[in-house]
Amino acid sequence: MSGLRDLYQELILDHGKSPRNHRPMDGCTHQANGFNPVCGDKVNLYLSCEDGRVTDASFEGNGCAISTASASMLTQMVKGKSVEDIFELRRMVGAMLTSSPGEHDQEEIEKLGKLAAFSGVCEFPGRVKCATLAWHTLDAALKDDEKTISTE
Amino acid sequence: MSEIDDKERPLDVERLRGDFPILSQEVNGKPLVYLDNAATTQKPTAVIDSICDYYREYNSNIHRGVHTLSQKATDAYERARVRTMDFLGAGRPEEIIFVRGATEGINLVSQAYLRPRIEPGDEIVISTLEHHSNIVPWQLLREQAGAVLKVAPVDDNGAIDIQAYKDLLGERTKFVSLVHVSNALGTINPIREMVAMAREKEIPVLVDGAQAAAHGRVDIDKLGCDFYTISGHKMYGPTGIGALYGKAQLLEEMPPYHGGGEMILSVTFDKTEYNRLPYKFEAGTPDIAGAIGLGAALEYIEEAGIESIEAHEKNLLDYATAAVSSIDGVEIIGRAPAKAGILSFIIDGVHPHDAGTILDQQGVAVRAGHHCAQPVLERLGVQATVRASFALYNTREEIDLLAQGITKAVEVFA
Numbered sequence: 001m002s003g004l005r006d007l008y009q010e011l012i013l014d015h016g017k018s019p020r021n022h023r024p025m026d027g028c029t030h031q032a033n034g035f036n037p038v039c040g041d042k043v044n045l046y047l048s049c050e051d052g053r054v055t056d057a058s059f060e061g062n063g064c065a066i067s068t069a070s071a072s073m074l075t076q077m078v079k080g081k082s083v084e085d086i087f088e089l090r091r092m093v094g095a096m097l098t099s100s101p102g103e104h105d106q107e108e109i110e111k112l113g114k115l116a117a118f119s120g121v122c123e124f125p126g127r128v129k130c131a132t133l134a135w136h137t138l139d140a141a142l143k144d145d146e147k148t149i150s151t152e
Numbered sequence: 153m154s155e156i157d158d159k160e161r162p163l164d165v166e167r168l169r170g171d172f173p174i175l176s177q178e179v180n181g182k183p184l185v186y187l188d189n190a191a192t193t194q195k196p197t198a199v200i201d202s203i204c205d206y207y208r209e210y211n212s213n214i215h216r217g218v219h220t221l222s223q224k225a226t227d228a229y230e231r232a233r234v235r236t237m238d239f240l241g242a243g244r245p246e247e248i249i250f251v252r253g254a255t256e257g258i259n260l261v262s263q264a265y266l267r268p269r270i271e272p273g274d275e276i277v278i279s280t281l282e283h284h285s286n287i288v289p290w291q292l293l294r295e296q297a298g299a300v301l302k303v304a305p306v307d308d309n310g311a312i313d314i315q316a317y318k319d320l321l322g323e324r325t326k327f328v329s330l331v332h333v334s335n336a337l338g339t340i341n342p343i344r345e346m347v348a349m350a351r352e353k354e355i356p357v358l359v360d361g362a363q364a365a366a367h368g369r370v371d372i373d374k375l376g377c378d379f380y381t382i383s384g385h386k387m388y389g390p391t392g393i394g395a396l397y398g399k400a401q402l403l404e405e406m407p408p409y410h411g412g413g414e415m416i417l418s419v420t421f422d423k424t425e426y427n428r429l430p431y432k433f434e435a436g437t438p439d440i441a442g443a444i445g446l447g448a449a450l451e452y453i454e455e456a457g458i459e460s461i462e463a464h465e466k467n468l469l470d471y472a473t474a475a476v477s478s479i480d481g482v483e484i485i486g487r488a489p490a491k492a493g494i495l496s497f498i499i500d501g502v503h504p505h506d507a508g509t510i511l512d513q514q515g516v517a518v519r520a521g522h523h524c525a526q527p528v529l530e531r532l533g534v535q536a537t538v539r540a541s542f543a544l545y546n547t548r549e550e551i552d553l554l555a556q557g558i559t560k561a562v563e564v565f566a
């Protein structure tokens with residue numbers, strides 16, 4: 001069952017169990033709500049931006065270990081980054097999650113740091129959306145898209 | 153464990169499993185344990201062959217050809233209708249309308265029966281246990297006609313509050329639509345009693361039998377409901393086919409649901425004369441192969457014996473309830489006194505979605521989520537559950553594998 005260990009790496013289990021930045025945010029500058037109607041996973045994302053840079057990020061919501069860990073690590077990774085860099089990060093995460101198993105761009109994966117923990121998700125097509133939900137929500141928040149973002 | 157009642161001939165499960173080619177495969181390197189039967193059941197060779205035979209040997213359109221193959225196809229299609237009538241204990245073949253599934257059956261009734269009769273402020277009664285397909289069509293009607301939707305509550309076990317249901321039936325109640333067996337919890341509603349309460353007040357009743365008809369005897373004649381709907385794919389038949397039973401008198405009064413070929417007697421640009429029942433409701437070329445497959449599925453169930461299937465699944469449910477609830481951290485969701493072979497549960501610290509993946513890695517197929525029945529899960533205080541649902545081919549050994557899989561999930565997340 002090596003596949004399961006690839007999916008549920010320690011880091012993911014840890015963030016799934018004890019999500020970081022799991023709190024509402026007063027006075028945020030950007031906010032979006034993500035929802036996966038298939039499984040009911042919810043991610044409400046809050047960002048504070050100053051001069052094109054994210055100074056604080058947090059989320060509320062509930063879902064499976066993958067979606068919770070994804071949102072948790074996202075909030076850590078975007079803090080301090082410029083919006084431009086965040087879109088690039090988001091592109092690389094998307095590529096990693098949706099590439100065919102064994103066909104990862106290793107160079108990019110290394111750039112992703114601890115987000116590389118999600119590299120096993122692409123072997124579980126049914127779970128890719130769990131991992132991408134937070135990132136779609138991030139997109140919407142940065143683009144000030146008011147409506148709830150759905151994975152469907 | 154109590155032994156199977158002597159009155160019922162026990163199922164020869166080993167032999168029956170051999171009838172389902174799909175069951176003998178491995179999934180993720182483990183023998184497949186298929187416990188997602190409430191979503192759809194597997195198909196026996198008899199059903200698969202009936203569909204292949206139609207396409208290989210007598211594929212033709214029905215009710216219109218004078219040629220031999222068309223006659224053969226028409227006969228097979230109409231035999232399936234009669235079989236469905238017999239299976240459900242209905243009295244007349246024209247009371248059986250082939251539809252795409254339970255969803256279409258309910259929509260047909262809401263639009264063709266109720267919509268023309270409903271006035272703003274009139275009430276429709278459903279229950280908390282409903283599948284979304286028995287909620288949304290009535291919400292559409294609420295928007296279209298200003299109807300009011302009333303919802304009969306359940307208790308903490310997921311059993312209907314029968315007195316509260318009775319109290320909802322009033323002057324303005326124009327229709328009642330109730331699930332027979334809950335797909336999310338397995339609750340079996342006391343449907344005869346509930347239908348009788350509505351009929352006493354001359355309120356027409358639809359029963360959603362999607363989860364009931366393959367798991368216990370439905371006797372529409374005794375049940376006394378006005379409409380009853382089933383889905384073929386949940387009863388060992390193909391997808392895309394189901395049936396709606398409707399009392400002939402009501403069906404006669406209703407306008408057609410869809411317009412097109414097959415449902416008319418004559419068409420001029422001034423006036424169209426509708427066909428008689430049931431063809432009035434079967435516009436266009438129907439799913440002929442699907443209906444034939446459904447007929448074969450019902451024949452298969454009857455041969456196995458529906459009472460024997462019911463006893464077998466009850467036995468599995470009792471065994472599974474004991475096995476699963478004895479695992480630390482597992483809580484059964486839905487503990488109604490009368491339940492069909494559906495076991496919903498949550499695992500402390502393991503999201504249902506994650507449990508579903510871990511079980512799948514061990515070859516065990518279950519459903520994780522809200523099962524298209526969000527309101528009832530919300531009522532019981534959960535967003536999602538893991539659901540194992542049983543069919544005639546499941547065994548106690550498979551339930552042992554389910555329990556092992558759950559234990560594994562608990563370990564991964566410990």
Ligand SMILES: Cc1ncc(COP(=O)(O)O)c(C=O)c1O
Pocket residue numbers: 190191252253254255256283285286331333334335360362363383524
């Ligand atoms: C209780 C119940 N009603 C209705 C339906 C809808 O059936 P179908 O999707 O076959 O139309 C289902 C399917 O899950 C069900 O479980």
